[in-house]
Every structure is written in structure tokens, then in C-alpha cells.
Amino acid sequence: MIQGDKRLRVVFAGTPEFAATSLQRLIEQQSILNIEIVAVYTQPDRKSGRGQKITASAVKKVAIANNIPVEQPVSFSLKYNPEQGVSGKVSRETLEKYRPDVMVVAAYGLILPLGVLGIPKFGCLNIHASLLPRWRGAAPIQRAILAGDTLTGITIMRMNQGLDTGDMLYKNICPITDMDTAQTLHDKLALLGADAIVTVLQDLPNYQKKAEKQIDNEATYAEKIHNTEGQINWQDSAENIHRQIRALNAYSYLHDERIKVLAAQSIKQDQVTTEPAAKIVSVGKKAILVSCGTSNDGMKRLINLTVLQWAGAKPLNTEQIANSNKINDGDYFEMVD
Incomplete structure (x- = not known):
């Protein structure tokens, strides 16, 4: 811009x-966009992987590799949390010292109160992985697939206090x-998100001027995914x-x-x-053919499973499974109560 x-x-x-992905693109485009990334905010380092080692986030790794200051507050709330031992007042004061013109937010995972949204001169822009107002919330990618959607996308929106309710740019x-x-x-949308934020920052005043309000009664909500949702009901x-x-x-x-069911063919x-x-x-x-329940047209169909994984073992393709005698014709997967 x-x-x-x-x-x-x-x-x-x-x-x-x-x-x-978006951060890396913005870093590469700083000169062209006439921007300066003065700081990166990301979640505190957490344990991950089998070894449960303390690991920096993907965003932090990109920032460090490009010598950009990194901030990792646990909260922006002014309400003191004795368990965290900090107040969001300090976090807000630190953000103000960076004198941001705009804050770009993508899957941050920390709530930004109204007092924070007002700090950047041109507000906070969110890179959201759906075509709002469809799939507001935490898991838009998974919910879109589960619902059988044929289209999704990226929305750049101006953040407000609501859950993904801001005006769309x-x-x-x-x-x-x-x-x-x-x-x-995810990978497709990550690249599209990077394209989208670059496009908006090239002409931010124009996109802000033409911002479009969301129609709330058309909204759907992408609730957080729970582990139990993964259990297949045959x-x-x-x-x-298949979805x-x-x-x-x-x-x-x-x-x-x-047994994890990692892949299956398109339904015939x-x-x-x-x-x-x-x-x-x-x-x-x-393929491993398994009988399923009744479809909308009243027919029962087979699903072709192609990759399975037993606990503590590597994923196996169908040829490996067929040669292992782990599964036999006529066996039954357990039914969900």
C-alpha cells in the first residue's frame, strides 16, 4: 500500500x-507493497509431537528466520488471571509501542478484545478460510467438507467483537x-489467503471503502472438531x-x-x-470394500478404503493389508452405539 x-x-x-504461508508472502512482498512488518504475534511455545518437546509455532519460525521481533502474550484481557500471572494491560502497551497502521490476523488463536482491535490505525484484518458468512468459527475447512460443499474460499474481513462477523473486504x-x-x-486455502491479503494491502483504502456487511441470517457456524466425531458410524x-x-x-x-482410516476412493x-x-x-x-448404510436415494453402497493404520504401526495400503491377514472377508467393523 x-x-x-x-x-x-x-x-x-x-x-x-x-x-x-501468508507471513512468508508478506515478507517477500514488503518492498512492492511498501509495508514494513514491525512485529509478529504468535501463541506461546507448546509441547508437541511424540516426544512432547517444547516447539515454536510455524509463524514464529518464519519470523525468527527473517529477524522480525516476536511477541507471545498469553492474553490481551485486562482482567488479571492469577494462573497466568500476567495482565493483558502489558500486552496492549507493548502492541501500542509498535505503532501499527494495520494488524493482519490469521489463525492466531488468541481473542483480541475491542481495546486491541482499535490500536492499529486502519484496524485488524482477518484472513478467514471460508466464504463468509458461511462457516464462521474454528473449523471452517473440515465443516465445509463434512457438509458436502463444492465451493469454499478465503475472506479478508475487518475484525470486530463478534465471531467472524466483521465487514468483508x-x-x-x-x-x-x-x-x-x-x-x-488447507494447503490450497493457505496459498489463496496469501494472495488475498497481498491484493488487499495493495489498495487498502479502496477495499475498506467498498467493505460489505455480512448477512447474519445466512451465517453457519464451524464448531470446533471433537475427537469423537472421527468415529465412523457404518x-x-x-x-x-467418505466426507x-x-x-x-x-x-x-x-x-x-x-484402526485409523486414512484414505478412501471416491464413491462409485x-x-x-x-x-x-x-x-x-x-x-x-x-481396495477394501465395506458396506455402508442407506444413501439419500434409498440405495446402500460400498466404500473403498485404501489406507489404514493400526495403533503404533505405519500406515498400510490395501496390498500390504491383503498380504497381512489383518482383515478378512466377512469381518465386521464395530458399530457405534
Whole structure:
């Protein structure tokens, strides 16, 4: 964004890879956009992985690699939290010292109160992974797949006190294919998000002038994903189960063993069956066929599982499974009560 010879002072706030993609792009485009990223805000380092080692966020790693100051407050709330031992007053004062013109926020994970949203001269812009007002909230990518949406995208919005309710400045559309998973869609949207924020910052006054209010009665909410949502109910339709596998950490039980279902083929509409739900109809080298519940058209279909993982073991493809005798024709996955 050109402001004469003055660079726009940008504070970036984000935590995971989705946000790191946009941060990296903004760093690369600083000269072209006439901006200066003066600070990066991210969640405190946390334990992760099997070894539970304290690990910096993806955003922090990008900031450090580019010599950008990093701030990791635990809260911006003015209410003192004795467990955290800090007040958000200090966090706000630190942010003010950076004199931000704009704050770019992407999957930050920390609530920004009204007093914080008002600190940057041109407000706070959020990179949201849906076409608002559809899928406001924590898990828009997974919810879009679960719902069978064929389109999603990125919305750049001006943040307010509500949950993803702010005025929309720009949208970038992304198709959802029937083989997109939460990870592949995440990666596509991360790149689109980076494109979108660059586009907006190139002409911020114009996009702010044309900001569009959301229609609240068209909103849907992407609630946080719970682990139990991953358990497959084989009475459900093959189409819904396929979406569940693509969107979540799907799993089922066989012989009292928990098995992750990592991948499945697209549903074949002519692959109908009369077998009971949860029955493993065929274990072959190209697919493991499992009978599902009734679809909307009244037909029962098979789902073709292609990658499974037993606890403590590596993922196995169908050929490896067929040669292992871990699953046999006629076995049944456990039903959900």
C-alpha cells in the first residue's frame, strides 16, 4: 500500500502453517507493497509431537528466520488471571509501542478484545478460510467438507467483537473436489489467503471503502472438531462416511483394535450392495470394500478404503493389508452405539 514515501507499519498475528504461508508472502512482498512488518504475534511455545518437546509455532519460525521481533502474550484481557500471572494491560502497551497502521490476523488463536482491535490505525484484518458468512468459527475447512460443499474460499474481513462477523473486504473462491482432504484444502486455502491479503494491502483504502456487511441470517457456524466425531458410524451413507474420512481423523474398531482410516476412493454410484452395514465384503489388493448404510436415494453402497493404520504401526495400503491377514472377508467393523 503506497502512502507517499511512508511505509505501512504491519503487525502480523498468527500461529500455524496456514498463517505462516501468508507471513512468508508478506515478507517477500514488503518492498512492492511498501509495508514494513514491525512485529509478529504468535501463541506461546507448546509441547508437541511424540516426544512432547517444547516447539515454536510455524509463524514464529518464519519470523525468527527473517529477524522480525516476536511477541507471545498469553492474553490481551485486562482482567488479571492469577494462573497466568500476567495482565493483558502489558500486552496492549507493548502492541501500542509498535505503532501499527494495520494488524493482519490469521489463525492466531488468541481473542483480541475491542481495546486491541482499535490500536492499529486502519484496524485488524482477518484472513478467514471460508466464504463468509458461511462457516464462521474454528473449523471452517473440515465443516465445509463434512457438509458436502463444492465451493469454499478465503475472506479478508475487518475484525470486530463478534465471531467472524466483521465487514468483508475481499473474497477468493476455491472449488472443493470429491478427493480433497482437510490437508489438501488447507494447503490450497493457505496459498489463496496469501494472495488475498497481498491484493488487499495493495489498495487498502479502496477495499475498506467498498467493505460489505455480512448477512447474519445466512451465517453457519464451524464448531470446533471433537475427537469423537472421527468415529465412523457404518450405518451412515457411503457418501457421508467418505466426507468424514477426508475431513477428520477418522477411525473404527475391529477385533477391539482401534484402526485409523486414512484414505478412501471416491464413491462409485453403481457400487450398490445388500450386505449389512459395517461388513467387510472384500479385502483386495486395490481396495477394501465395506458396506455402508442407506444413501439419500434409498440405495446402500460400498466404500473403498485404501489406507489404514493400526495403533503404533505405519500406515498400510490395501496390498500390504491383503498380504497381512489383518482383515478378512466377512469381518465386521464395530458399530457405534
